Structure formats: C-alpha cells, structure tokens
Amino acid sequence: MSVNVLFSARPELWPVYQPLLSKYLTEAGLNFRLSTNIEPDQVDYIVYAPDGGLLDFAPYTRLKAVLSLWAGVEKIAGNETLTVPLARMVDHGLTQGMTEWVVGHVLRYHLGMDQHISVQDGVWAPDAPPLAPERRVCILGLGALGDAAARALATLGFEVTGWSRTAKDIPGVRCLHGDAGLRTALSQAEIVVLLLPDTPVTANTLNAETLALLPKGACVINPGRGPLIDDDAMLSALNSGQIGHATLDVFRVEPLPGDHPYWAHPKVTVTPHIASETRPATAAQVICDNIVRGEAGQPLLHVVNRNLGY
Numbered sequence: 626m627s628v629n630v631l632f633s634a635r636p637e638l639w640p641v642y643q644p645l646l647s648k649y650l651t652e653a654g655l656n657f658r659l660s661t662n663i664e665p666d667q668v669d670y671i672v673y674a675p676d677g678g679l680l681d682f683a684p685y686t687r688l689k690a691v692l693s694l695w696a697g698v699e700k701i702a703g704n705e706t707l708t709v710p711l712a713r714m715v716d717h718g719l720t721q722g723m724t725e726w727v728v729g730h731v732l733r734y735h736l737g738m739d740q741h742i743s744v745q746d747g748v749w750a751p752d753a754p755p756l757a758p759e760r761r762v763c764i765l766g767l768g769a770l771g772d773a774a775a776r777a778l779a780t781l782g783f784e785v786t787g788w789s790r791t792a793k794d795i796p797g798v799r800c801l802h803g804d805a806g807l808r809t810a811l812s813q814a815e816i817v818v819l820l821l822p823d824t825p826v827t828a829n830t831l832n833a834e835t836l837a838l839l840p841k842g843a844c845v846i847n848p849g850r851g852p853l854i855d856d857d858a859m860l861s862a863l864n865s866g867q868i869g870h871a872t873l874d875v876f877r878v879e880p881l882p883g884d885h886p887y888w889a890h891p892k893v894t895v896t897p898h899i900a901s902e903t904r905p906a907t908a909a910q911v912i913c914d915n916i917v918r919g920e921a922g923q924p925l926l927h928v929v930n931r932n933l934g935y
Contacts, residue, residue, distance in 0.1 A: 628657045628920060629667050629687075634674035634694055636661075638905075642694075645909035646672065653917045670916055675700040682706040689919050692912045694903055696770070697850065699823040702934045713935070715927045716911050718904030720773045726848060726900040727774040727818055728781070730872050734816050734844045735760050735783075739870075757782035763814030765807075765830060766821035766849060767793045767800065768935070770901075774818060786810045790826070811838040816846065822935035823850035833858040842869040848900030851876040856887075863892045874900040 630646070632639055639661055650657045665684035673679065674694045682688065683706045690710045693701065698713045733739065736754050760783055764775045767789040779785045779797035786799045788810040793800045801810050807830075811817065817839065821827045831845065832855040845868055847854055856877070862868040872894040873887060879898055887893045915925050929935060 626656070628655055628916065629663050629669045630657055630659045630916065631663045631668045631671045632659065632661050633671055633677035633679040635676050638674070638694075641905050642672070642909055645905055646913060649910055649913035650916065653913060655917065655920065670919065672912055673701070680704070680706075682708070690915070690925055692915055694908060694912075696903070697823060698929050699850075699934060702929055702931055710925055711929045711931070712915055712925050712927045713929050714903055714908060714911060715769045716903055716908045718907035719901050720769055722901035722904070723770045723820075723848060724773045724777050726874075727820075727846065728777050730846050731762060731778060731783070731816055731818065733872075734846075734870070758784060760784065760815055761786070761813050762816045762818065763788065763810045764798075764818050764820060765810070765853075766819065767795065768820065768822070770849075771818075771820040774820065786813065807835070808838055811835055812840075814839060814843060816844045819845070819847040819849040819853045821849050821853055823852050824934035826934075828852045829855040829858075831855065831859065833861070836862040836867060839867070841867055843867075844869050845871040845873075847871070848874040851879070860886055860890070863890060868892070870894070872896065874898055 632642060643659065646659055650659065666686050668685050669687060669689050671679070671685070671688065671691045672694065673691050682704065688709050690712060691707060693711065693713050696714045696719060698711060701707065701711065735757065762778055762783045762785050764771045764785065764787045767775065767787045771787065772795055775785050775787045775795055775798045785797070786801060787793065787795060788801045788807055790802060792802045819830065821830060830853045836858055859868065859871060863871060870892045874896045875898055881887060881895060887895050918925055
C-alpha cells in the first residue's frame with residue numbers, strides 16, 4: 626500500500642522540498658505518493674506550515690500525523706480539528722544556525738564590540754573586556770535550541786545559567802526551574818537570551834517586574850518569540866538605563882512596522898527574524914525519518930504536548 630503524503634506550505638517551497646522528500650522516502654524503501662493535491666480521506670501524513678492555508682483537519686479521516694516544517698507550533702497547537710499527533714521541527718541545521726547567532730551576539734556584548742565599530746572618535750581608550758568566566762549569561766528556555774546555545778557558551782568558558790519550566794540537567798550549565806529559579810537566574814544575569822516557546826504561560830516573561838530583577842545595564846537578546854517581552858516595559862527599562870541594550874530578532878507583529886519605537890531607539894538592535902531558518906535538506910530528512918517511524922509503528926519524534934503548547 627502506498628503512503629500518501631500531502632505537502633501543505635507556501636507554493637514556492639514545493640519545488641525545494643519535493644525532490645528532497647522524494648529522495649529520502651525512496652532511500653527508506655517506502656512506496657509513496659507525494660503531492661500538494663490529495664483527496665483528504667486518502668492522506669496519511671501532512672507536511673505542514675501554517676502559511677500553507679490548511680486550517681480544517683476534520684476531512685482528513687485517514688490522517689496519522691501532521692509533521693511541521695516550523696519549530697514554533699503556536700499557530701496550530703490549539704486547532705481543535707487536529708486530533709492526531711503533531712510533530713514540531715527539531716532540525717540540526719536550524720539548531721546550528723541559532724547557536725551561531727546567539728553566540729555571536731553574546732560575544733558582541735561581552736567584548737563591547739559596538740563601541741569600537743560605531744565610535745571612531747580618535748580617542749585611545751584601551752579598556753579590555755573581562756574573560757568569559759567572569760561574564761554571567763542566562764538562557765531562558767532549555768529545549769533543543771536553548772540546550773545547544775547554553776552548551777556552546779559554556780564551552781567558551783562563560784558562566785551560564787539556564788532556566789526552564791521543569792528541571793533540566795546540562796553539563797557545565799547551572800540549571801534552575803520554577804518561579805523562584807527564574808528570579809534567581811535573572812538577578813545575576815548580565816546577558817539574557819530568550820529561547821522559550823510562545824505559550825500563554827510564557828507571554829511577557831520579561832515584564833516590568835522581571836526586568837527590574839536584572840543587574841542594572843544588563844543586555845537582552847531575543848531570538849525566541851516576540852510575545853516573550855512586554856514591549857512597553859522593555860522600552861521603559863531601556864530609557865531608564867535598567868537595560869543597557871536589547872537585540873531583538875522576533876516581534877509580536879512581523880515585519881516590524883516602520884514606525885515602531887524599536888527601530889529608532891539608540892539602545893535597540895533590530896534584526897529581521899534571521900536568527901535561524903529551517904534548512905530544507907536537513908528538515909526534509911527529519912520529516913522522512915518520522916514518516917518511516919510512523920509506518921514502522923514506532924513513536925514519532927518531537928511530538929507536541931498540546932496542553933503545554935510545545
């Protein structure tokens with residue numbers, strides 16, 4: 626029997642993913658039909674992105690799983706018509722890209738690079754930065770991306786504290802959890818990196834109260850999700866000097882409107898949601914591996930807990 630795989634994402638992605646998915650499914654020895662147009666009652670798996678237009682999963686009566694091309698699943702996790710397992714994208718290419726971006730911006734703050742890049746005033750001021758073990762970095766969120774970033778920074782010698790909703794254990798990283806752990810983590814952090822998922826529980830993780838816990842002048846890096854930050858509270862903290870600088874890659878509205886205060890703020894760096902992208906070659910392999918597992922009766926990898934939203 627053929628395995629029917631529906632591709633539901635932006636049309637321009639089909640020519641990119643079709644040959645890759647076909648290659649990996651063929652190599653796995655599966656008899657398959659891969660298409661952007663399959664009768665709903667004949668579909669076994671959906672390769673899915675929210676911008677593909679599919680919202681109602683009820684007609685897909687034979688469906689075994691939805692396999693997301695995105696790491697974030699907040700736009701689908703609450704869909705009441707989806708009753709089969711949903712697997713999010715955990716891709717080593719995406720993880721590598723995020724780790725490189727986070728490490729780069731942490732080093733930028735740690736080394737004080739902006740001062741020498743943007744201030745060429747003829748003043749010789751040989752102020753050397755501290756070494757990495759003297760710099761306290763906090764990672765909020767210890768999923769696949771946060772875990773990788775924390776390990777990379779710890780390998781460079783930074784004093785890394787990681788915080789998550791539930792207890793984690795990462796070699797070389799002090800791991801805290803729960804409300805008390807969050808307060809402890811923030812109170813000691815000179816650089817904070819947000820890599821939490823977007824859920825009702827994580828909304829406004831950085832707000833007026835939690836921003837005030839940070840040492841004065843701390844820097845914030847957000848490549849996670851826009852709603853993790855209360856924007857009004859962040860702007861107020863930047864204006865008061867409580868936050869020294871913020872590098873923000875994700876926002877509540879994207880593209881970030883041209884008149885948003887972040888664009889013109891001297892203590893904000895805006896990057897256009899480029900911290901990491903799904904890499905088609907490695908993402909297609911992840912998708913195909915899960916289809917193979919599903920057909921073999923094995924548990925799917927990276928299944929979303931619908932109650933938690935990630």
